[in-house]
Amino acid sequence: MSILIEQVTKRFGAQLVLDRVSLGVAPGELFVLLGASGSGKSTMLRVVAGLTMPDRGRISLADRDVTTLAPQERGTGFVFQNYSVFRHMTVGQNIEFGLKLRNVSGSERARRRDELLDLVGLPGLASREAVRLSGGQQQRVAIARALAYEPKVLLLDEPFGALDVKIRTQLRRSLRAIHDRLRITTLLVTHDQEEAFELADRVGLMDRGRLIEIGRAEELYARPRSLFAATFLGSGTVLTGHHERGEARFQGLEFKLPHGEGREEGANAHLLIRPEDLLVSAAPPPAGQPALGTGAVIDQSFAGAMRRVRIRLPIHAEVHQASSPPSGPEGLTVDALLPSGDVLPAHDVWVTLRRWHFLEPPAASLLVADLGRGPTAPLEVARDLARGLDAQVTVLGVAADARESDQLGHRIARRQRRSGLSAGELRMRFGAPAIQILNEQAELLSQMIVLGPRAGRFAWFRGPRAVPPRRIGKTIVTLLEQSRVPVLVVIGPWHELLHLAVVTIGDAGAAGLLRAAARLARPLGMAVTLIEVEAAASSVLDGTRAPRPAAQDPLESAGVGIRSRQRIAARNLDEMCSGVLEVTADLIAVPVIRHGPQEINEVAPLVTEILSVADRPVLIVPTQR
Amino acid sequence: MSAPPPRAPGQESAPGPPPPPAAARVRQFRLPESLGPVTVLVLVLLPLLLMPLAAVFVFAFRGGPEAFVAALATRESQFAMRFSVLIAFATAILNAALGTFAAYVLSKFRFPGRGALNTVVNLPIAIPTVVVGTSLLLLWGPIGLLGSALEPYGLQPMFAPVGVLLAHLFVTFPYMLGSVKPLLDELEITYEEAAATIGASRWQTFWHVTLPALRGSIFTGALLTFAHSLGEFGATVLVSGNLRLRTQTAPLYIFAQFEAGNLAGANAVAAVLATLSFVIFFLLLNLSRRAEKPS
Numbered sequence: 001m002s003i004l005i006e007q008v009t010k011r012f013g014a015q016l017v018l019d020r021v022s023l024g025v026a027p028g029e030l031f032v033l034l035g036a037s038g039s040g041k042s043t044m045l046r047v048v049a050g051l052t053m054p055d056r057g058r059i060s061l062a063d064r065d066v067t068t069l070a071p072q073e074r075g076t077g078f079v080f081q082n083y084s085v086f087r088h089m090t091v092g093q094n095i096e097f098g099l100k101l102r103n104v105s106g107s108e109r110a111r112r113r114d115e116l117l118d119l120v121g122l123p124g125l126a127s128r129e130a131v132r133l134s135g136g137q138q139q140r141v142a143i144a145r146a147l148a149y150e151p152k153v154l155l156l157d158e159p160f161g162a163l164d165v166k167i168r169t170q171l172r173r174s175l176r177a178i179h180d181r182l183r184i185t186t187l188l189v190t191h192d193q194e195e196a197f198e199l200a201d202r203v204g205l206m207d208r209g210r211l212i213e214i215g216r217a218e219e220l221y222a223r224p225r226s227l228f229a230a231t232f233l234g235s236g237t238v239l240t241g242h243h244e245r246g247e248a249r250f251q252g253l254e255f256k257l258p259h260g261e262g263r264e265e266g267a268n269a270h271l272l273i274r275p276e277d278l279l280v281s282a283a284p285p286p287a288g289q290p291a292l293g294t295g296a297v298i299d300q301s302f303a304g305a306m307r308r309v310r311i312r313l314p315i316h317a318e319v320h321q322a323s324s325p326p327s328g329p330e331g332l333t334v335d336a337l338l339p340s341g342d343v344l345p346a347h348d349v350w351v352t353l354r355r356w357h358f359l360e361p362p363a364a365s366l367l368v369a370d371l372g373r374g375p376t377a378p379l380e381v382a383r384d385l386a387r388g389l390d391a392q393v394t395v396l397g398v399a400a401d402a403r404e405s406d407q408l409g410h411r412i413a414r415r416q417r418r419s420g421l422s423a424g425e426l427r428m429r430f431g432a433p434a435i436q437i438l439n440e441q442a443e444l445l446s447q448m449i450v451l452g453p454r455a456g457r458f459a460w461f462r463g464p465r466a467v468p469p470r471r472i473g474k475t476i477v478t479l480l481e482q483s484r485v486p487v488l489v490v491i492g493p494w495h496e497l498l499h500l501a502v503v504t505i506g507d508a509g510a511a512g513l514l515r516a517a518a519r520l521a522r523p524l525g526m527a528v529t530l531i532e533v534e535a536a537a538s539s540v541l542d543g544t545r546a547p548r549p550a551a552q553d554p555l556e557s558a559g560v561g562i563r564s565r566q567r568i569a570a571r572n573l574d575e576m577c578s579g580v581l582e583v584t585a586d587l588i589a590v591p592v593i594r595h596g597p598q599e600i601n602e603v604a605p606l607v608t609e610i611l612s613v614a615d616r617p618v619l620i621v622p623t624q625r
Numbered sequence: 626m627s628a629p630p631p632r633a634p635g636q637e638s639a640p641g642p643p644p645p646p647a648a649a650r651v652r653q654f655r656l657p658e659s660l661g662p663v664t665v666l667v668l669v670l671l672p673l674l675l676m677p678l679a680a681v682f683v684f685a686f687r688g689g690p691e692a693f694v695a696a697l698a699t700r701e702s703q704f705a706m707r708f709s710v711l712i713a714f715a716t717a718i719l720n721a722a723l724g725t726f727a728a729y730v731l732s733k734f735r736f737p738g739r740g741a742l743n744t745v746v747n748l749p750i751a752i753p754t755v756v757v758g759t760s761l762l763l764l765w766g767p768i769g770l771l772g773s774a775l776e777p778y779g780l781q782p783m784f785a786p787v788g789v790l791l792a793h794l795f796v797t798f799p800y801m802l803g804s805v806k807p808l809l810d811e812l813e814i815t816y817e818e819a820a821a822t823i824g825a826s827r828w829q830t831f832w833h834v835t836l837p838a839l840r841g842s843i844f845t846g847a848l849l850t851f852a853h854s855l856g857e858f859g860a861t862v863l864v865s866g867n868l869r870l871r872t873q874t875a876p877l878y879i880f881a882q883f884e885a886g887n888l889a890g891a892n893a894v895a896a897v898l899a900t901l902s903f904v905i906f907f908l909l910l911n912l913s914r915r916a917e918k919p920s
Contacts (some may be wrong), residue, residue, distance in 0.1 A: 049818075049822050050821075050822075051818050051821070051822070070821070071818070071821040071822050072821055072822075072824050072825065072826060074822075075824075076822055077822065077823075078818070078819060078822035080815045080818070080819060082813060082815055084813065084815040084816050084818075084819040086816065086819075086820075086833075086834055086837075087838060088837040088838060088840070089837075097820075097823055097825075097833070098823040098824055101823065101824050101825055101829060102824065142819075145819075145823070146822075146823075149823065149824065155822075
């Protein structure tokens with residue numbers, strides 16, 4: 001490997017800028033790090049050059065460990081966005097600078113200088129004052145200067161960012177041509193997708209300090225593995241469903257799609273549909289084609305040879321929020337491309353899938369919200385869960401402001417060490433706890449939120465109210481209403497998670513709850529007790545009345561044994577609640593019901609009651625009816 | 626392939642300003658609006674600045690050119706002028722090095738107490754020069770804190786050329802710093818980083834990259850220092866002891882001759898000093914104009 005980056009981590013204060021980044025760039029490769037501003041890509045480049053020192057991790061250049069070396073000793077050529085051509089020198093002096101420092105003879109320097117000037121397309125300009133050149137020419141000088149002493153790698157930090165579009169395209173072509181000539185290992189950083197696609201042999205996508213995905217441009221676009229790559233590059237709709245018996249099923253949609261091997265039963269399925277994957281027609285498609293249904297054209301725009309058509313379908317499918325175009329409560333909105341000449345009716349347009357792509361299930365990850373005080377049971381439970389589920393843990397501290405942030409960060413880090421959770425990456429945010437926890441979950445795609453009963457900053461000041469005390473603060477209420485992933489409220493001291501009690505309330509969301517329970521119980525080896533609160537009784541509480549399905553089905557198909565099954569039919573909440581709590585269990589799982597894609601979860605009074613009086617951890621699972 | 630650029634609304638329909646009627650283009654004679662304020666300003670400046678400056682030259686040449694040359698030819702005036710120029714040169718060169726170094730340290734390094742140090746180095750601007758002279762005397766004088774320690778070795782910086790140099794360095798220190806530091810602060814770190822990746826050590830970077838970028842402002846600072854040193858009086862009069870043919874600078878000589886009633890002698894040297902200052906001033910003006918021009 002020409003450039004080898006291993007587990008590099010860098011913090012600026014409490015801010016995590018690089019998070020365990022690992023990357024290998026092959027000799028002669030042109031690798032592009034692509035990401036939005038603030039994603040850490042420039043810091044990564046500076047770490048390779050030695051201009052920034054990493055907190056952890058190793059950098060090797062041409063199989064030599066350079067982690068502790070100064071930039072002067074690394075032999076890299078660096079090109080900056082602002083050119084940084086030395087102003088008081090001529091073009092020639094700029095290029096020869098590195099050779100002069102290495103005591104190369106005058107004639108050799110001149111030979112090399114002229115060669116490089118030819119290479120970058122500025123022949124005969126050696127005696128020009130560098131600052132008299134245009135921006136594009138200055139950047140060419142900077143590239144020649146960086147290549148003069150034959151560095152092992154060429155590093156470019158947004159090299160075309162300050163240039164106008166036309167010059168940028170020219171210079172991009174020149175760079176590619178130079179690279180094809182010299183075959184020097186090159187690492188380039190940009191936020192410009194087009195630039196990355198045009199230049200790169202391979203692209204690495206960065207987001208919030210992490211290297212999310214690496215691949216050739218076409219691969220990343222057509223067959224991304226991660227949700228981030230799917231939504232960052234190009235547009236497209238991501239439907240969320242689940243895997244069941246070798247097929248992916250989607251709420252609100254008729255079809256089932258076959259998918260590859262190795263999908264976990266009950267796990268989420270993310271289906272990426274690009275505009276060019278959709279077939280739009282006035283006539284219904286032949287039978288057997290997976291059709292989304294019929295919808296109305298709500299917008300059209302000219303895009304050269306193709307026309308972009310936006311169609312709204314009256315389907316309440318579950319759509320990931322990062323989808324483009326976004327879908328609202330009115331239904332599923334998709335973009336399709338079709339030839340400009342084609343004519344479509346405004347209504348009753350058939351939308352059929354021509355191609356589709358499943359995203360990889362994201363690595364299991366847990367998000368623990370910590371207050372920096374109180375019992376450390378949530379951290380300890382998260383540690384056990386992470387071990388059992390083979391998941392990564394991120395610990396989140398929410399501070400009131402930046403000043404409080406560092407102090408809180410130190411306190412939480414101490415608690416992490418005490419709880420044996422040092423491996424968990426600590427992140428800090430400021431603002432309202434519930435919102436920040438939800439934002440962090442959405443960005444990290446964590447599959448579970450773990451927190452203590454009083455996660456709000458001000459919960460401390462709430463006096464005792466009823467007996468038994470109501471332990472759930474505003475933060476938890478907001479999370480229950482808005483979270484799209486299970487929320488584990490760790491009540492009471494830590495103990496081992498051996499028995500799981502799953503409480504179904506009528507049939508509402510039972511299937512989703514049982515799928516979630518199975519995914520937890522199987523890897524952790526938990527024994528499951530199924531508690532079915534009678535539909536007759538629960539109807540008093542939330543008005544549900546429907547025939548009870550074969551509720552144990554997902555558990556059995558996932559291979560989880562049910563230890564016992566109980567049915568509770570009580571007159572009131574108190575009786576029901578104490579009935580649930582009588583069951584031997586270390587963890588109680590209850591459902592909250594989500595309706596549309598945007599709506600808040602419906603929290604049954606029984607769930608609130610259980611949370612208020614429980615003496616053990618409660619897992620709240622948002623599921624759909 | 627791409628859509629045509631959006632046209633600004635109303636670009637075509639909005640009428641431009643109507644062409645001026647032919648009659649309005651006939652030039653009418655009117656007193657320029659500026660006449661009043663300019664007259665007032667000149668009238669104020671005349672007794673305030675212009676006449677005193679002229680007076681120096683008028684008085685210097687009142688006895689004819691021979692008297693002027695004779696007044697400049699005395700041993701004392703010759704010494705005073707040479708000593709002043711020498712001290713100004715030494716001050717400018719020493720401060721160019723010291724000030725640039727201070728600016729570099731204050732601009733490139735982050736250390737505790739940096740803010741305080743930044744304030745302290747600019748303090749000499751605010752302190753009356755007489756107070757500077759007094760404090761130097763209290764430190765280096767024969768009964769001063771350090772002076773008394775040096776006394777047994779026969780070292781006596783006060784009432785000697787070294788003392789004058791010390792006073793001038795103190796008083797002019799902020800000018801160099803004020804000229805170099807802003808530029809250094811603005812000079813982007815990427816220039817130094819570029820040099821570092823190319824392989825230049827910290828010193829090589831400073832010598833080949835940073836210093837050349839500062840050339841202009843170092844020269845400006847040195848000129849400013851030179852000019853201030855040439856005219857420095859308050860601190861010099863205290864630390865020099867005003868010893869003729871030993872520590873007497875040109876301003877001190879002028880003052881001494883005035884006191885002794887030798888107006889011709891005083892004016893001749895004053896005229897030379899004024900001329901020298903004019904030259905430096907126009908040099909500085911020229912330099913700053915050139916710096917302002919876009920590259």
